[in-house]
Every structure is written in C-alpha cells, then in structure tokens.
Amino acid sequence: MEIQRLTDKGFTTKTFQKDAIIYEPGMQPRYVYFIQSGEVRMVTISDDGKEFIQGVFKAGQYFGEPALLIDKPYLAFTIVNKVSRIIQVNRQDFFALIENEPDFSMSLIKTLSRRLFYKSMMLEELANEKAEHRLLTIINYLLPDVAVGAPLKVTRQELADMTGLRVETVIRGVKLLSKKGLISLSGGKIIRLE
C-alpha cells in the first residue's frame, strides 16, 4: 500500500489527537495528508455552526490534494475523529509522486473520480429530493460497506450532517422508512439484510 512506500522512503509520521484541527478554511494548502492510522472528517461549518460532512477518511486514505493541486485555499475543516498517525507530504514530494509512480497517478485519478461521483449524487439529492429520499440514498450508499446482518455504525446526527437535514427530521424519517419496509431497524440501528 502507498503508506508503506512512503515510510520506506523516510517520510515521518505525526500524531494528531482527537478533535485536533488539521487545517481550516482559508488556509493555504502546504501538504497532502496520508493516514497511517485513525480517522478524520472533512466538514464545512455554516455561520450558525451547522456542520456538513464533506467526507470521512480512514487508514490508507489521503486527503487535501484538490486544494493543493489547484492551489486554492481550503474550503473545509479537517478534524480528527480518532487519534491519527498522519504523514504530511509537501507539494514538491507530492508532485514527484504523481510523476514518478504511474500506478499512484492512476489510483489518484480513480479516487478523485469516486469522490466526484459521490458529490454529484449528493448534489442531486440536496437540490431536488426531500428528506426521506435523501435518507434512503445515503443509507443505501453506506450499507454495502457493512457485513450482512450487521448494523450501520452511524448516528442520526451524522446522517443529518451528511444530508443537510436536522436530527429530528432524520429520526422521524428513518422511522417512516422502516415503517414502509424500505430499511430495517434492530434496536434503533439500521441493519443490512440479505
């Protein structure tokens, strides 16, 4: 995996504690961040303090490239969910990585494409669909990542922050979806069937 190759090359790891802010909107990008372990969330926060989850990144993934690549200040906060060990790769080294490692370049292209896909999907939802539809869409998007019969490890608040809704609306919406048989609940948790 990419992280291994980086440590082999002598890149060092930095530890960030829970709730640490790795960068915030307006800052000029200096690094691309590769996660060795832990988890971070990328969120925008409106004037009245409401978070919107732009993405969640885990071990083996990287974040912060788009801003660095097009040389524009960050739009979002990146905040640590679980203590994380992170490799900061500066602009020069990152460009070298792209130019000298064709398979990294290809995987970056695919990663960007996947994120773009997700954002296009959510944009359509936020622009045109109402609460229940939005909820069903992210739930179905998240479910394939959990084992059959296992629950979705996500709070109603997190669903709210991914869909631009409010907790109360998510709580009511999830209940309705379950009543309609479109999802199945078990002890409050959303369960993957089949």
Next chain:
Amino acid sequence: MEIQRLTDKGFTTKTFQKDAIIYEPGMQPRYVYFIQSGEVRMVTISDDGKEFIQGVFKAGQYFGEPALLIDKPYLAFTIVNKVSRIIQVNRQDFFALIENEPDFSMSLIKTLSRRLFYKSMMLEELANEKAEHRLLTIINYLLPDVAVGAPLKVTRQELADMTGLRVETVIRGVKLLSKKGLISLSGGKIIRLE
C-alpha cells in the same frame, strides 16, 4: 491542445445536434467525450422533471471520464446546448492516453480537482445556506469568467437550476441582492464591476 493531438492521431469527430442526448442515467459508460466545438450540459432530472445542472462543458473540454474510470453507470444526462462536434474516445484509448501522456494525466488530475472543488462548494451551499447566500455564491463564482463591465450571460432559470431553487425565488433573490448593493444589475443583466 489535447483535441488537436487526438485528430492528429486519427480520431474522428461526430456531430450532435442541439438537444441531442449524448448519454443518460443508467447507461454503461463506453467513451470519454472530447468537445471540438459547441457546448453541452450535464444535468440530473428529478422524478417531477426538475433539472439540476451538474456542469457545463465547452470546446476544448472533456466529460464522462469519472463514470468510465470507476466503471459505474452514468448518474446524469448529457444534453447538447449548441450543435457540437465531439470526439468519442473509447476505454482502451483513454487509458492509453493517461498512461502514455504524462502531461495529459496531470491535467486530468487538476481538472478533476477543480470539479471536486466546485461540487464541495455547492454542497455546502445546498446543505446549509439559504437562497440569497446561494445566489451570491454562484454569481461570484461565475463573474470572474466575464470581462469587466460585461454582463453575465445566464438566465434566472439557469441560476435556479444550478442552485436548486425556483425561478421565482431567483428573480426575487437577485433583486434583493442588487438592492443591498451586493451585485449590480444593468437592464436585468448581472454586471461585473471594477
């Protein structure tokens, strides 16, 4: 420019008439589309027929790569705005392009990053901000592309379809923004100052 190189290599051009649908949601991607001339829009359409503009593509640009790269069916329609001459590059040739032309690969990465940036910005707007704020944001996003003193060539309906609002709301919103001095109008058109 990339298009020139493609025609040099013997790729041929196909003409699409206004309002032609190049692809639609659910279709399996087979090509990446390079625009030689003309203009297309990429839109998602909700059950009740409301369009959301995911992007607009003009001469020299290409579209359709993300779906092809991650091998998932299209999410959106791509519809011709103005008669267009388009080069269809199939999967194999497109991958060859990425692998054999390092500068194309880099420009693709930057293009994807720019689109991602735009979508992140709009997601925050649609999730958290109300009509006036959304309008000010796209207007300020679009303005740098027009000459100083020139008007924005965009209808209220198009602004509506980019922001997830309704025409009436856009009309009232634009008027308010101008009253507040946040934008300037001239004969109904939004003007770039300085």
Next chain:
DNA sequence: TTATGAATATGATGCAGATCATAAATCGGG
C-alpha cells in the same frame, strides 16, 4: 413594424422541514 415565444415580474397560498422544548432510552467508564 408586428407577432410570438421566451424571460422576467409580482402577488397569494400552502407545506416540508427547521426550530424550540422537554423527556426517555442507551451507552461507556469508574
């Protein structure tokens, strides 16, 4: 010019979801 369709405009009404308040259930750590 005038006709005709598109774009802009404006008022009235309805409704989904935000907001506010308060409570019950569940969870994680000592």
Next chain:
DNA sequence: CCCGATTTATGATCTGCATCATATTCATAA
C-alpha cells in the same frame, strides 16, 4: 451496577421557499 453524557424520541409552532396564477417586458424572426 451506577451515573453522567450522549443519543433517540415526540409534540407544538414557525418560516422560507415552492407552488400556482397571471402579467409585463424583452428578444428575434417574419
């Protein structure tokens, strides 16, 4: 097993924007 904190739950009210209806203005071709 208990306790404080987090998460889920539920009702009441408020509000921004959608929706509907109907003009008016603006372009463009005949």
